[in-house]
Amino acid sequence: MQSALVLQAVTSPRLRWLWLTPLVLLSALIAGTAIGETRIPVETVLKVLANRLWGAGYPVDRIDEGIVWSYRLSRAIVAASCGAGLALAGVVLQALLRNPLAEPFLMGISAGASTGAVAVTVAGIGAGAITLSMGAFAGATLAFGLVVMLAHAATGGAGGGRGLQAAGAIILSGIAGSQLFNALTAFIIAKSANAEQARGIMFWLLGNLSGVRWEDVVLAVPAAVGGLLVCLWHMRALDAFTFGADSAASLGIAVRPVRGILIATTALVTAVMVSMVGAIGFVGLVIPHAMRFIVGSRHARLVPASALAGAVFLIGSDILSRILVPGQVLPIGVITSLIGAPAFALILIRGTGAR
Template sequence: MMNTALVSLALPREFRWRWVWLTPLILFGALIAGTAIGETSISMATVLKVLANQLLGANYVVDRIDAGIIWNYRLSRAIVAAGCGAGLALAGVVLQALLRNPLADPYLMGISAGASTGAVAVTVVGIGAGAFTLSAGAFAGAGLAFALVVLLAHVASGGAWSGRSSQANGVIILAGIAGSQLFSALTAFMIAKSASAEQARSIMFWLLGNLSGVRWDDVVLAVPTALAGLLICLWHRRALDVFTFGADSAASMGIAVRPVRSVLIVSMALVTAVMVSMVGAIGFVGLVIPHAMRFIVGSRHTRLVPASALAGAVFLIGSDILSRTLVSGQVLPIGVITSLIGAPAFALIMIRGMRRR
């Protein structure tokens, strides 16, 4: 029976291309909404005129302040939100397939905690003497944390974590938990020892996810990173299908388990590190979105990967809109919104999944 299932995965049904044309429309609609809706009320006509001026070279007369808000603040913010949402959702898809754990998400590898430590080390402790920005420090911390988790998993398992052993999944999860706790403790220690009240407040706001500071420079980094993650996942979509049956099944299908697993985990770790370094720790995107999309499009990664990327992008744009409009005159950390939506959604998904068994 297992062989039959594996053959069916190796020869999936024809992808439903008739739905593909909806993807750019949905994403475009979400970006327009993220650009039009915000703290300041700006008409849709003004939004469209500004976009026409910037993208098509039109010469509509618009207020310069409105044009600056739309082009330099809201649109860039919406695009970065889309890239980060897509990247985090893809990382969740990959980790849940490789580790065969429904609770796996991008921050399981200690990346979020490491990024937080790096950001605090730069802004509070002053490591780098001003040579590093907050984002650069966060990326360095994320990379260090991931390297430590991989080293710990390698030592603890005698090299088995990247092999076909059933022990591998458990080892990398435990190593990620240990790494997260270590770097979270380091972050708390540095804040308590060196941060002023104002620094502690700004750091805590960033740790909960913050898109307020992103601009077009971040777009240049976020979009290519998300697209690269999407292409890597699509390239390995058949391998991801087979990995859901276990590493031994993947090896029996001719997949080079260690290289493929290493490429996927490292690439998703880098995607997560880049996103976290720009916007901080945003939870539940990589955990909830893959599960929700499995209910809609099924578990085959030919459909699950692009669907999760699109849903993650739209979800984070929508969460960002709520973070700017839910409380009048105040911008909430976007991580608060994703948690308020994601936790109940995950509970419903979990209850529905258990009832189906």
């Protein structure tokens, strides 16, 4: 039944644009590979890909081939995966919490994942038995659990009758959780890291794609694709959750298991992305809102549109981070904030005017 709904949604006339998704994504990946500190012609990029994937044997400069294959292509793929994953996390959180401001960065999930990653790499927690992603996942889960418990305590378990109060409590709890885990991260760095480690970690915490390689692609792509499939499988439940847990239960949704699966997926995807590129804000907030203006609020359209837009947005932000300041690569979190903050202000103003 569920698979039939997914197939029907994807093949509906209003979703025919989805068949353009591979072309749009491929174009963005090629642009992310060709544009940078040193511009490489698209023709050269295509020749390198043909040589590497199919052994075409085109004559290509070895330096250009190394830049394209060993540096930029893997970076563009990880950027696309992170953008899609964070956008999907924003879609899920906004539906589950019925709060338009919910997203991994604001809800403390990114801060918790950063704390977990830093605790493993700098403080040595786990003595090598815990991977970076496992530490980030533990931190993300702990942060989100703390935020939810704090919001629940602040509202006394308020539901639909005091929805506005509950929504405000969630946001305030998320801000408090973010500050707490950011402080813990700073404490761990100050206590356990040397000056060189501290400088590298602080740059990474602002969002940094410079160190990603093909090993990261193997982790990022499955996380993003898995998150997308989970969201598509539960798109009916996400539609129901936007009207509240009681409405979802009345429609036959198993509220607790489905909510647990979606929250675990959100925490895992966020943790994987943060463990590779650091905390990147505004992607999970701005992209879902922008896509609602374009494709509407039904999750059959919103989920794939947000994933695609998030991927393209982060690839574009990464390009800007490499070309805005000659000879210097900016943290990608700086670019997403510079773009995301005005964009969200515009969306907020337009939304208020529409009402």
